[in-house]
Amino acid sequence: MTTIETPPVDSSAASLGSARGRLWNSLRHNPLGLTGGIMLLVVVLTGLLAPVIAPYGPSEVHFDGTFQAPGTVGYILGTDDLGRDIFSRMVYGIQVSLQVGVLSVLLAVVVGTPLGLLAGYWRWLDGIISRLTDVTLAFPFLIIAVALAAISGPSLSNAAIALGVAQIPTMIRVVRGETLRIKETDFVMSATTMNASGLRIIFRHVLPNCMSAIIVQATVIMPVAVIGEALLSFLGLGIQPPASSLGIMLSDAQQYVTRSPTAAIFPGIAIAVICLGFHLFGDALRDALDPTNTTRK
């Protein structure tokens, strides 16, 4: 136990730093991961710059130009039954998808991480937290969304809460598993022998080393949340019309799908691109950060 002098935080900081290097290396040699990264960059920029990119407002109607075909001057992707520009609605829809995605991921991380740390570190808390996890798992996100919509009406925030709450159990499990692993490492043992308090060990030593697993899990949750948001607004349980969301666009387009198939096709492609981006990038991230892929103990 001569390694006691080595400050453990250094080792985690170093591993995060080299993780960044590994990520870049892995992306350079992984064309799929790079493609995913580029897709995400485009999607995120689209969401952030929506008002700049979209030529029209999301619910701006043009009754003189309904059901325009894609490629019509002024309407790159055509218009829908109310003459709303499909491209503009899609751009704002992507913004909504990302908002709900980020909100629900934040919820899952902020609630799931501390619970996972506690469950992994103190065995006596494990039983209680596991039962709570089981109860949450017993409510599929759609049922949580249904309940929230019944209590306070359907909305964007209720959709995000339902999706986030449903992801808390997996987040707890991931962080708990990591905590169990890190707890057995030499630097945590040495901190324990040096009489560091449990909370101090958790926040100074365990949490920084859980970060890569948390980030990878976040990229797994994001596409689930994006599809979930589209599904909820498709069913009328998410953000309410006339606001735009990829799910609302699909639900509208289904009404007149035989007349204007493209109105249904484009929003679906947008959802697929967002999710594919997260899956490809997330896989590359996992390869780069997965401790079993490296020599790190």
Added chain:
Amino acid sequence: MTRYLLTRLWQSAITLILASLVVFIGVRQLPGDPALAMAGEEASPERLAEIRTQLGLDESIVTQYFSFIGNMLRGDLGESTRTGTAVTDLIASTLPVTLWLSAYALIVAIVVGVLLGVIAERFRGKWPEWIANAFALIGLSVPNFWLGILAILYLAVGLGWFPASGYVPIEENPIAGIHSLTLPAFILGTGLAAVIMRQTRASMIETMKMDYVRTARAKGLGRGTVLFRYGLRNSLIVVVTIVGLQLGGLISGAVVTERIFALPGFGKLTLDSVFTRDYPVIQAVVLIITVGYILINLAVDILYSVINPKIRVGGSN
């Protein structure tokens, strides 16, 4: 084994009690006074008090909880405030549609997922693996309700192979019933098939690295035989786990699939009850899905321990 089952049963019982508490408290958070809703806006205070007594709303919260549980156990789920029909009747007429749909989708997902997983492992680095992988990625990224709309547009309306909507009860006409559910079941099963494919492939790659597989190969067994005898058996455990974990997704997926294909199932009942604020139905629907989910997970875990006797409760994961 007995010890494992007892622990697992005990855990499920606690989860069930906690979940019923959540539903009970949740229902009491709903806006609106049920007594006022029953009596109408112009009811006298005496009439309201009478209805409250009748509904047991003037009892203590603990008594209310136990009578709530008692009613549920006796199969009395109340009446729909919208139509006045007994909630149990509504469920009896809609649940079979959803169960048939989910079972069909599950079979599709397992067959397609395992098959593609085997293909991906058998042809590693060759084009069939690429196709299988591409299918899995697309299956995970593309929302299935979008696939549903496209399938209706091209396979049902365009080619006329399947009905675009509607349901024929399988109990009455099995062939027409299965035909009417084929498109929805494939659409519902796609996402699950993708997850199963990925996990099957991963588990097979692990298994094929094992010493006993090498021994079997050294003894002269063909690669295909080994793949099916060892690889597939191990991937069965994975499939059972995945199905258990993905059930929530399957239920959510069934709701939206029913909506697209206009199937008169449990999902439609759920959505209708939310949009018409039919609280007794909402309560029953949430409770049934939750209880069903817990029980199915229990069954999955028991099945799991039967397939793989190494698994015991209390393991770290």
